[in-house]
Amino acid sequence: MEQRRIAFIGAGNMARSIIAGLVASDYPAALITATAPSETRRKPLENEYGINTTDDNLTAANDADVIVLAVKPQMMEEVCKPLQILDLSSKLVITIAAGIVSSRYNEYLGQPLHLVRVMPNTPSLLGLGMSGMYSAPSLPTQDKDFADALMKAVGKVCWVEAESGINNIIAAAGSSPAYFFLFMEAMEKEAIAQGFDAHTARELVQQSALGAAEMVKANAELSLATLREQVTSKGGTTAEAIRTFNEHQLSDTVSSAMKAAVSRAEEMEKLF
Ligand SMILES: NC(=O)c1ccc[n+]([C@@H]2O[C@H](COP(=O)([O-])OP(=O)(O)OC[C@H]3O[C@@H](n4cnc5c(N)ncnc54)[C@H](OP(=O)(O)O)[C@@H]3O)[C@@H](O)[C@H]2O)c1
The missing domain is CATH 1.10.3730.10 (ProC C-terminal domain-like)
Known part of the structure; x- marks a missing residue:
């Protein structure tokens, strides 16, 4: 897997399982940062996986090549808006939030994006996940490959050609x-x-x-x-x-x- 600096915005259960999978597959912990407001959420991640953590979303996102949006869907807009001031043109944005279509992220982040939408399921927490993946056809192959490898750290992946296919993945695997x-x-x-x-x-x-x-x-x-x-x-x-x-x-x-x-x-x- 290609090595890029990754910022997880949100460090809850799903981010944690992906981080665990990455570190277990020898991805360098020094290249991973996770953000969360509470120290009680961040410290165990530092101690257990040796990654960096911070409560500063803006700096973490700015310093990263890949931004993984991993907050609850209802928090997403509020968390994204302050990141609008960044130039995201050379970064890959991966979202694991349920229920938000990819076009909304262009609005939330105020610019065109290289975006991958992922729908993981709960067994990802055990490394036995089945994730649905979607990206626009214009996404560079290297970005698609990176997102593919990222989610394979916690299970298997299935790419859909049309974004509506994510809802069929929800029916077959998410739920x-x-x-x-x-x-x-x-x-x-x-x-x-x-x-x-x-x-x-x-x-x-x-x-x-x-x-x-x-x-x-x-x-x-x-x-x-x-x-x-x-x-x-x-x-x-x-x-x-x-x-x-x-x-x-x-x-x-x-x-x-x-x-x-x-x-x-x-x-x-x-x-x-
Ligand atoms: N868990 C699953 O099985 C599953 C399956 C499919 C999709 N998903 C999607 O994955 C996403 C994350 O789910 P989860 O289960 O991991 O949720 P979670 O455990 O509740 O984690 C949410 C994380 O977001 C952090 N957060 C809250 N406000 C923030 C802010 N302003 N800036 C940065 N981080 C902030 C929280 O930190 P604090 O604790 O410090 O507040 C927490 O670490 C959701 O969008 C969900 O739809 C999850």
């Missing part, structure tokens, strides 16, 4: 950890109802989900349908459970849920 939690929650509840204590029920569900995900990963050449068929003997217990899911239109429910996530993402974009 989807919660779908799996919901499914696991329902299974845990039923396992308890069938007589297991809470700890055992959790372990039965959690380990099966982990095993299933690992099997999917280890058998990339097999379709999901084939994997399912391989563990579903005719007339057996699994077949009976699957028949029940199908009877209740699981596939249609999932499809409606993902469409609802896209609609909500579109609505939220209008708030900023």
